[in-house]
Amino acid sequence: MAPTTIELDDIADDRFGGKAAGLAELRRIGLSVPDGFVIADASAQGSLDGVTERFSQMTVAESAAVAVRSSAVGEDGEDQSFAGQYDTVLGVESVDDFAAAVRKCAASVHSRRASSYRGQPGATMHLVVQRMVDARSAGVVFTADPTTGRRDLMVIDAVPGLGEALVDGTASPDHIVLDAGGTAVISEMGAMPVLSPAQIAEIRSDSLRAAEHWGRPMDLEWAIDRSGKLWWLQARPITTLPADLNEMDSPLAGADHVYTRCNIGEMMPGAFCPLTASVSGYAIDYAMQAIQVVARAQESYEKPWLQVGYFYGHMFLNLTEGTALSSGILGNSLEQFSTSICGRVIDELKPKPPQPFIRKLGNTVRLSTHALSAGPAIRRMDEQIAAFRIPTGDDPRVVMQQLESGVEQYCDITLTHVRSSSRAAVAANVLESVLMRQAIKDGRGEDDGRAEASRLMAGATDVESALMLSELDAVVHTVAADAAATEKFLSALPEGAVTELRAAGGAGGSALRQFLSRHGHRGYRELCMRDPSWAEDPGGLGAMMQVMLRSALDPVDNGPSAVEVAAPRSSTVRLLARWAQSGARGREQTKSKMALMAHRLKLGYRHLGEVLAGSGRLPDADLVYFFDRAELHRLVGTDDVAGLVHSAVKRREALAFQDSLEFDDVSVGRPSPLVTPPQRGDAGDAIAGRPAGRGTVEGVVRVAKSIVDARELRRGEILVAPVTDVGWTPYFTVIAALVTDIGSSVSHGAVVAREYGLPCVVNTLVATQVLETGDRVRVDGDRGLVTRLGGD
Numbered sequence: 001m002a003p004t005t006i007e008l009d010d011i012a013d014d015r016f017g018g019k020a021a022g023l024a025e026l027r028r029i030g031l032s033v034p035d036g037f038v039i040a041d042a043s044a045q046g047s048l049d050g051v052t053e054r055f056s057q058m059t060v061a062e063s064a065a066v067a068v069r070s071s072a073v074g075e076d077g078e079d080q081s082f083a084g085q086y087d088t089v090l091g092v093e094s095v096d097d098f099a100a101a102v103r104k105c106a107a108s109v110h111s112r113r114a115s116s117y118r119g120q121p122g123a124t125m126h127l128v129v130q131r132m133v134d135a136r137s138a139g140v141v142f143t144a145d146p147t148t149g150r151r152d153l154m155v156i157d158a159v160p161g162l163g164e165a166l167v168d169g170t171a172s173p174d175h176i177v178l179d180a181g182g183t184a185v186i187s188e189m190g191a192m193p194v195l196s197p198a199q200i201a202e203i204r205s206d207s208l209r210a211a212e213h214w215g216r217p218m219d220l221e222w223a224i225d226r227s228g229k230l231w232w233l234q235a236r237p238i239t240t241l242p243a244d245l246n247e248m249d250s251p252l253a254g255a256d257h258v259y260t261r262c263n264i265g266e267m268m269p270g271a272f273c274p275l276t277a278s279v280s281g282y283a284i285d286y287a288m289q290a291i292q293v294v295a296r297a298q299e300s301y302e303k304p305w306l307q308v309g310y311f312y313g314h315m316f317l318n319l320t321e322g323t324a325l326s327s328g329i330l331g332n333s334l335e336q337f338s339t340s341i342c343g344r345v346i347d348e349l350k351p352k353p354p355q356p357f358i359r360k361l362g363n364t365v366r367l368s369t370h371a372l373s374a375g376p377a378i379r380r381m382d383e384q385i386a387a388f389r390i391p392t393g394d395d396p397r398v399v400m401q402q403l404e405s406g407v408e409q410y411c412d413i414t415l416t417h418v419r420s421s422s423r424a425a426v427a428a429n430v431l432e433s434v435l436m437r438q439a440i441k442d443g444r445g446e447d448d449g450r451a452e453a454s455r456l457m458a459g460a461t462d463v464e465s466a467l468m469l470s471e472l473d474a475v476v477h478t479v480a481a482d483a484a485a486t487e488k489f490l491s492a493l494p495e496g497a498v499t500e501l502r503a504a505g506g507a508g509g510s511a512l513r514q515f516l517s518r519h520g521h522r523g524y525r526e527l528c529m530r531d532p533s534w535a536e537d538p539g540g541l542g543a544m545m546q547v548m549l550r551s552a553l554d555p556v557d558n559g560p561s562a563v564e565v566a567a568p569r570s571s572t573v574r575l576l577a578r579w580a581q582s583g584a585r586g587r588e589q590t591k592s593k594m595a596l597m598a599h600r601l602k603l604g605y606r607h608l609g610e611v612l613a614g615s616g617r618l619p620d621a622d623l624v625y626f627f628d629r630a631e632l633h634r635l636v637g638t639d640d641v642a643g644l645v646h647s648a649v650k651r652r653e654a655l656a657f658q659d660s661l662e663f664d665d666v667s668v669g670r671p672s673p674l675v676t677p678p679q680r681g682d683a684g685d686a687i688a689g690r691p692a693g694r695g696t697v698e699g700v701v702r703v704a705k706s707i708v709d710a711r712e713l714r715r716g717e718i719l720v721a722p723v724t725d726v727g728w729t730p731y732f733t734v735i736a737a738l739v740t741d742i743g744s745s746v747s748h749g750a751v752v753a754r755e756y757g758l759p760c761v762v763n764t765l766v767a768t769q770v771l772e773t774g775d776r777v778r779v780d781g782d783r784g785l786v787t788r789l790g791g792d
Contacts (some may be wrong), residue, residue: 002046005054016040016126017071022235029213031206031232036130042106043125048099055098062131062702066102071126072109108193109409133231135223137194138163144217149242151217154178156203158194164219186674199370202230209237217241220578220724231726243650245658247311248274250305250672259309260666262342262742264317269723271313271658273530278628279407279753280527281310292613295367297324312672319349327352329364343690343763348570348668374419381593391604396636399608408599413597419588419677426662431576451691451782456577465752475511476545480552494542520600524707524727529627531604543711551715551734611783626651657778665765687767690785693749693760699736702776703768718779720767724749732756737779739767739786761786
């Protein structure tokens, strides 16, 4: 059968290839598409007379050259684009050239490059024949950013003349990135911009119309002719996107609510799987709402995601909801509240209406009593944790019931930790307030008072995180005392080194087993249901221990230094300091208990994943972390969940995209990731933060944006990180100082740094972005300054 022709307007589906279907659909929704037709089954044997006759009619009517382009079955589809795999011929004007172009494009379906890309024999080749646009400019538009996976961004690339220069890479395009409101957040243009603002707006409007029609992000080609008219040349789905990065977002508590990554970013850094949000995020939100209820800041527990938000895979605190607490109790203002969380006054935050003094007094008494009476609840934590038995059965519905019961226990344990933290925060805030007022009275500044409070809080002993570090340091020094054991440990891969030492019968093996028995449930991002603990991550633990061991072998003494703090003259300040130190110990102890309950839950969810994978409900056990708890109830049933499983697979792909996102420290409404890093806090050679650990030191920077990066640390380097949690603790025996983007004087990094006499500056906002590994800096932990130094 000879090839036949079909008009674009007569195409109603993709049987003639994705390109033809896309063009027909663009015409159907009213966008300007050059006239054309389709050659069906262009590879068929037979005469081309009918096809060339239609070409002749078109060239006579249009008085313009045509483009012959492939539209093979499967091309420009949802799974593969075949971009550049098949041939295109432009500027065809004569019948002979047209026949040659048809044969060339039809034959390209059997080319080696197309077969390799497709992974199977040639598809049926159809061709699109269209009037050429005499293009003044051309390009592509993506209605989502294919690089970052963000659907709230649009990317436009434009070149002068034909778009082929953009496709083949011979021209450097103007590159424009628009946010959801149409504002250009990136605008990389040459001396003469290819597009005017009006043209950019028209491209945006039409492409959004197409994306809305298809119901998914689109990749479209366009051209603007000499008269300024916009034409659309191709439409296809973006095939490289993961799941919508916002798919699992929590409800927004209020359009004008202020959210922050500060504080919660210390406990839960980076992006998290949906199950972690549904378990740990849910528990934290529950506990914080319970505190609000006690202080009569809200009447009752309302619904999830009021105090905490989950956006783009990251956890946020809702500062707006928190202001109800600060406006309803004595001795706490909106300014103090925002400073305690974010290290600064948040201008965007609006106070709740003030309450009468009598009500404030009653609320303050209720909240203080609740915090200070946490002792019995703290003592019950071990019993509560032991009551939850990690599931071992094979019935997924029974396992799910056990896990749901465990989540209830987790909520109670988290509430106890929040009560303990409140007790610690009250003590720290009172101490800091007293010393700040005294500093001002003495003619000094508030920062002097804060620094003095930090020094006094450094006197705490038996702090869980510091004890944990001391015990691991003891393990390392036990290994270091045996030359043969040291050589063996350092020459092995990190995972093998720990696995072998753990099984060994000597002093080192015994010390490691004792350490893991007590602290094995701790680790980096320990509240994540997916991330392993130290006991289950010999590679991560081994990398840290190897860094510590190399440092221990260095002849320079770099062990933890005692923090000498002069006793305050005032008996009141001495009492407040002891209270604050006691609060710090209690907070760290309950945090460890909370991490232990999270650890037991994550073992249970891992078992659930293995059961579901074994029964064929999941393709692999790891996928269990990419559902929320409500979806897991469906998964353990008998309904068809193929679509849900497919969504989970795409969510897993999205996690890496989410993890690369960065946010401003505060956001009004739904947090939106930064397109370009902020430069706040950087003033020439000085980066200003908040003082959190006394002393001054000069040294070489090691920027570690993740705990994996920290494995390259060397003794005496200055660690610059977005934030640190307990998983970073072993590195504190190696570093000379700590600098973080976020944090406060009572954050984990600050507490441990003070215990080990390390200068520490937190809340710089930008340190990881403006400093580079190898830079020499001076860290002034008393003034909160990080100063770049010149080279040697």
